[in-house]
Amino acid sequence: MKVRSVSIAVALSLVIISVLSVAASAAVTINGAGATFPEPIYAVWMYKYHELKGQKVNYQGIGSSGGINQIKAGTVDFGGSDAPLTPIELSESRLVQFPMVVGGVVPIVNIKGVGPGQLRLTPAALAGIFAGEITEWDNDVIKKLNPGLTLPSDPITTVHRADGSGTTWIFTSYLDKVSPSWHQKIGVGKTVAWPGGVGAKGNPGVAAYVQRVDCSVGYVEYAYAVQSKLTWVTMQNRAGKFVAPSSGSFQAAAQNADWKNAPGFSLVLVDQPGDGTWPIVGASFVLIRKEQASAETAKALLGFFDWCYRFGGAMAAQKDYVPLPMSVVEMVEAMWKTSVTAGGRPVWK
Amino acid sequence: MTSGGGKHRADWTFRALTALCAILVIVLMGAILARLLGNSRLAFSEFGLGFLSSQEWNPGTSEFGALSSVFGTVVSTAIAMLLAVPLSLVIAVFLVEVAHPAVARIVGGAVELLAAVPSIIYGMWGLFVFATIMQRTVQPALASSLGFLPLFQGPPMGIGMLTAGIVLAIMVLPFTTAVTRDVLLMVPPVLRESAHGVGATMWEATRSVSLRYGRHGIIGAVFLGFGRAVGETMAVTFVIGNSHRISASLFEAGNTIASSLANEFNEASEPLYQSSLVGLAVVLFGITLLFQIVAHVWLARLGRAEGRRS
Numbered sequence: 001m002k003v004r005s006v007s008i009a010v011a012l013s014l015v016i017i018s019v020l021s022v023a024a025s026a027a028v029t030i031n032g033a034g035a036t037f038p039e040p041i042y043a044v045w046m047y048k049y050h051e052l053k054g055q056k057v058n059y060q061g062i063g064s065s066g067g068i069n070q071i072k073a074g075t076v077d078f079g080g081s082d083a084p085l086t087p088i089e090l091s092e093s094r095l096v097q098f099p100m101v102v103g104g105v106v107p108i109v110n111i112k113g114v115g116p117g118q119l120r121l122t123p124a125a126l127a128g129i130f131a132g133e134i135t136e137w138d139n140d141v142i143k144k145l146n147p148g149l150t151l152p153s154d155p156i157t158t159v160h161r162a163d164g165s166g167t168t169w170i171f172t173s174y175l176d177k178v179s180p181s182w183h184q185k186i187g188v189g190k191t192v193a194w195p196g197g198v199g200a201k202g203n204p205g206v207a208a209y210v211q212r213v214d215c216s217v218g219y220v221e222y223a224y225a226v227q228s229k230l231t232w233v234t235m236q237n238r239a240g241k242f243v244a245p246s247s248g249s250f251q252a253a254a255q256n257a258d259w260k261n262a263p264g265f266s267l268v269l270v271d272q273p274g275d276g277t278w279p280i281v282g283a284s285f286v287l288i289r290k291e292q293a294s295a296e297t298a299k300a301l302l303g304f305f306d307w308c309y310r311f312g313g314a315m316a317a318q319k320d321y322v323p324l325p326m327s328v329v330e331m332v333e334a335m336w337k338t339s340v341t342a343g344g345r346p347v348w349k
Numbered sequence: 350m351t352s353g354g355g356k357h358r359a360d361w362t363f364r365a366l367t368a369l370c371a372i373l374v375i376v377l378m379g380a381i382l383a384r385l386l387g388n389s390r391l392a393f394s395e396f397g398l399g400f401l402s403s404q405e406w407n408p409g410t411s412e413f414g415a416l417s418s419v420f421g422t423v424v425s426t427a428i429a430m431l432l433a434v435p436l437s438l439v440i441a442v443f444l445v446e447v448a449h450p451a452v453a454r455i456v457g458g459a460v461e462l463l464a465a466v467p468s469i470i471y472g473m474w475g476l477f478v479f480a481t482i483m484q485r486t487v488q489p490a491l492a493s494s495l496g497f498l499p500l501f502q503g504p505p506m507g508i509g510m511l512t513a514g515i516v517l518a519i520m521v522l523p524f525t526t527a528v529t530r531d532v533l534l535m536v537p538p539v540l541r542e543s544a545h546g547v548g549a550t551m552w553e554a555t556r557s558v559s560l561r562y563g564r565h566g567i568i569g570a571v572f573l574g575f576g577r578a579v580g581e582t583m584a585v586t587f588v589i590g591n592s593h594r595i596s597a598s599l600f601e602a603g604n605t606i607a608s609s610l611a612n613e614f615n616e617a618s619e620p621l622y623q624s625s626l627v628g629l630a631v632v633l634f635g636i637t638l639l640f641q642i643v644a645h646v647w648l649a650r651l652g653r654a655e656g657r658r659s
Contacts, residue, residue, distance in 0.1 A: 062615065063615035063616045064616060064618075065615070065616045065617065065618035066615065068618065069618075154504075155504065157504065157506065162586070162591030162592075162604075162608075162612045163611075163612040163613065163615065163616070164408075164612070164613050164615055164616025164617060165616065186409065187409045188409075189408055189409050190408075190616040190618075191408050191612075191613055191616065192407075192408065192409050193405075193406065193407035193408070193409060193410075193593070194592070196592075197592070197602075198506065198508065198509075198590040198591065198592055198602040199590065199591030199592055199602065199604075199612070200590075200591065201586050201587065201591070201611075201612060205476075205587070208476055208477065209508065212476075212480060212481070212484065212506070212507050212508070213484075213504075213506045213507070213508075
């Protein structure tokens with residue numbers, strides 16, 4: 001008995017010591033949580049940053065809503081969200097927001113004999129298909145856009161995300177903007193009441209369903225479409241030009257967007273102007289508190305984001321994300337100078 | 350370890366310890382239920398009983414009804430149980446009554462191995478392998494032979510309610526089979542031998558002795574399978590098609606309570622949305638409880654009826 005209680009005591013004290021040491025090192029660790037869409041690139045940045053600067057940053061992909069709740073509750077240092085908060089929400093919860101990285105959403109199809117980029121769609125046609133108003137591929141609207149393709153008369157099956165997702169939010173934001181009837185009947189959301197079709201979990205789920213079901217159409221993140229070699233669609237943009245999805249056409253959207261007149265960077269990058277702009281683009285946002293508790297942590301936090309903006313571009317491109325244009329980065333950092341404070345004094349200089 | 354008067358103390362400790370662990374189950378159960386009811390209050394006060402009867406599920410307009418999820422849960426579980434229970438009974442009878450011991454050991458081992466496969470594996474297999482078989486072979490065959498029934502109409506997508514039910518059946522099968530086999534093994538040999546002694550065939554001995562003797566245990570096995578089918582999440586989410594609609598056709602996409610929770614809880618931001626999802630969990634709790642009560646009442650009746658007969 002004696003021997004056992006001694007060994008238990010030893011084990012307990014070891015546990016206590018290790019807990020204490022974790023607590024001690026946690027003082028300099030930055031914690032974030034939120035959207036899953038940017039998680040892969042955040043992970044790369046955090047790893048590299050730790051390697052170079054010795055500063056530890058954690059991020060948990062728990063979903064945008066979770067991220068917003070956690071930063072509001074003050075349990076994390078920054079939150080990630082795919083949908084921007086409105087300026088009113090920001091000031092109510094005393095947060096500031098800025099875009100971190102840009103990504104595109106791409107419609108994908110499974111039609112016999114149609115290869116990547118061959119099918120051309122207008123915004124109205126895309127909205128019509130997902131609203132259930134255009135029900136066959138050989139519909140006149142689609143035939144007129146694609147005189148060179150033989151399109152089947154079988155019914156179209158639409159595939160959407162079953163899980164609440166930023167990808168759906170970006171995609172429905174686009175349909176909502178380009179189609180008045182979509183705006184009236186369905187609207188924007190991370191999940192919406194789809195008029196038909198089937199739901200699949202995650203990008204892999206949507207891709208698998210589309211590949212499985214003949215005459216289907218779905219939407220996935222660009223990175224996923226590239227990596228899985230899916231049959232993407234050429235879209236007509238706001239300037240009336242037909243464009244292919246690429247880092248270049250996403251960057252054009254970010255560059256041409258009117259960030260200056262978007263308070264709180266509360267901007268959706270869909271349907272942006274410019275000849276080379278891909279129309280379905282979204283930014284992933286970071287939320288931090290306006291008044292920081294500790295100047296030291298705040299500096300470490302902003303220092304990390306600054307490093308990501310300046311040196312993270314190549315890593316982002318490798319993972320098929322698009323870095324934010326430098327002109328926007330400058331606006332973000334100017335906002336830091338005036339808006340982020342600790343003890344009443346600005347943190348970023 | 351103990352000496353002299355220590356025996357009483359040891360007994361007392363043993364009793365207290367086991368009781369404590371048993372109470373823990375009740376406490377956990379109560380805590381879960383209390384939390385579920387508390388967190389779903391908003392949804393139930395907003396929609397009342399309409400929450401159970403409404404098919405509408407629209408986060409955009411904040412209208413939530415549980416009907417489509419309940420329907421999918423019941424239908425997919427029913428398909429699974431209809432397929433799995435008879436099949437597992439047959440397999441268990443074969444293993445115990447018919448098979449050579451060496452064969453029984455191998456097949457029995459395989460069944461236990463199947464029970465240990467994680468559900469995500471069944472889900473991915475269901476989506477990437479089984480759905481193709483359904484789409485190319487099973488669904489066209491059903492549509493051409495039984496297509497006059499509304500159950501088997503619509504385009505063969507490979508995914509949907511029927512696929513989910515069959516995948517669930519495959520997942521339930523090892524559990525019910527393993528338990529049923531163990532139950533049949535516990536039938537005293539003397540009973541079976543007497544049946545054979547009075548001239549019963551193998552089937553007669555199985556039906557009127559083994560299955561009857563073990564029926565409580567077999568119903569326990571069905572319970573276990575039901576529990577797995579009704580709450581299964583990952584595998585179903587992969588293959589059911591996840592749509593909040595009720596359709597007569599088993600080829601169409603549907604959803605279950607567990608799959609809706611898995612899909613939507615992460616990004617449910619509004620309080621009413623979240624509360625409605627917790628409300629779904631309460632309904633699932635209710636369905637399981639109802640099933641348990643019905644089964645217990647039925648078992649008790651069965652026991653009484655037989656008491657009268659003898």
